[in-house]
Amino acid sequence: xxxxxxxxxxxxxxxxxxxxxxxxxxxxxxxxxxxxxxxxxxxxxxxxxxxxxxxxxxxxxxxxxxxxxxxxxxxxxxxxxxxxxxxxxxxxxxxxxxxxxxxxxxxxxxxxxxxxxxxxxxxxxxxxxxxxxxxxxxxxxxxxx
Amino acid sequence: xxxxxxxxxxxxxxxxxxxxxxxxxxxxxxxxxxxxxxxxxxxxxxxxxxxxxxxxxxxxxxxxxxxxxxxxxxxxxxxxxxxxxxxxxxxxxxxxxxxxxxxxxxxxxxxxxxxxxxxxxxxxxxxxxxxxxxxxxxxxxx
Numbered sequence: 001x002x003x004x005x006x007x008x009x010x011x012x013x014x015x016x017x018x019x020x021x022x023x024x025x026x027x028x029x030x031x032x033x034x035x036x037x038x039x040x041x042x043x044x045x046x047x048x049x050x051x052x053x054x055x056x057x058x059x060x061x062x063x064x065x066x067x068x069x070x071x072x073x074x075x076x077x078x079x080x081x082x083x084x085x086x087x088x089x090x091x092x093x094x095x096x097x098x099x100x101x102x103x104x105x106x107x108x109x110x111x112x113x114x115x116x117x118x119x120x121x122x123x124x125x126x127x128x129x130x131x132x133x134x135x136x137x138x139x140x141x142x143x144x145x
Numbered sequence: 146x147x148x149x150x151x152x153x154x155x156x157x158x159x160x161x162x163x164x165x166x167x168x169x170x171x172x173x174x175x176x177x178x179x180x181x182x183x184x185x186x187x188x189x190x191x192x193x194x195x196x197x198x199x200x201x202x203x204x205x206x207x208x209x210x211x212x213x214x215x216x217x218x219x220x221x222x223x224x225x226x227x228x229x230x231x232x233x234x235x236x237x238x239x240x241x242x243x244x245x246x247x248x249x250x251x252x253x254x255x256x257x258x259x260x261x262x263x264x265x266x267x268x269x270x271x272x273x274x275x276x277x278x279x280x281x282x283x284x285x286x287x
Contacts, residue, residue, distance in 0.1 A: 006268055006269065006270025006274075007274075009274045009277065009278065010277045010278055015276065015277055017273075029198065030165075030198065033197065033198055033238060036237060036269065037269050037273075040268065040270055041269070041272075041273045044270070044273045044274075044277065046276075046277065141276040141277075141282050142282075142284075143163070143272075143276070143282070143284060145165055145197070145198060145284075145286060
């Protein structure tokens with residue numbers, strides 16, 4: 001994953017940023033390039049969350065194997081998000097169910113909670129469509145690719 | 146160039162626009178262009194237009210659409226120049242797709258560059274910065 005050194009502007013402003021993932025991890029480049037934005041964005045110390053809905057839930061399914069399609073399996077990067085202080089990954093319950101997926105099918109993604117003696121906690125939060133609507137309504141910036 | 150003030154009672158906003166699709170295949174770039182133009186005419190400020198994914202192809206000056214069709218790159222260039230817009234093409238996405246300015250072309254040993262006038266190449270930080278600095282970010286994609 002290419003990393004640039006972004007210039008940090010407006011250091012006093014903290015906004016709620018949500019990245020909305022609606023597409024499957026492979027087939028198009030949207031998922032990979034969205035993850036690149038998340039990683040770069042982490043340097044800006046904003047209040048970041050990710051939402052996975054529609055086919056986007058496939059991005060965090062465990063056991064991905066891309067060896068036969070000539071693409072890089074970037075799903076392990078999601079497990080590193082905790083190190084970037086990205087600890088809120090909302091997954092829409094209905095999208096999972098519509099695709100025959102259960103929470104157990106998803107990657108184990110955790111973060112260390114600095115407010116709780118660095119206890120390891122799950123980053124994935126399963127929310128239903130109504131809850132996700134409310135969470136989205138509370139955001140300042142929603143980037144959907 | 147029409148520059149009307151915002152209607153009374155409406156607050157003038159600082160806006161940023163994200164364009165995620167290339168020209169012609171998808172309508173996203175046309176819609177983004179029309180939105181940007183309309184927002185300027187209403188008196189709003191456009192802080193930045195950020196081109197990502199295939200959207201970077203809007204910044205290639207080598208497109209040659211038929212003469213009776215709109216020229217999307219030229220539309221952006223002209224609007225950008227008349228309003229001093231900050232038209233930013235994401236460097237990582239642009240490198241993948243062969244959109245290079247002179248210095249990028251030199252740096253990567255390529256024999257040509259194709260970034261259109263009025264555009265500049267920069268990093269994804271410019272997108273996050275736009276989100277932080279703007280009242281609204283409007284994403285145009287598919």
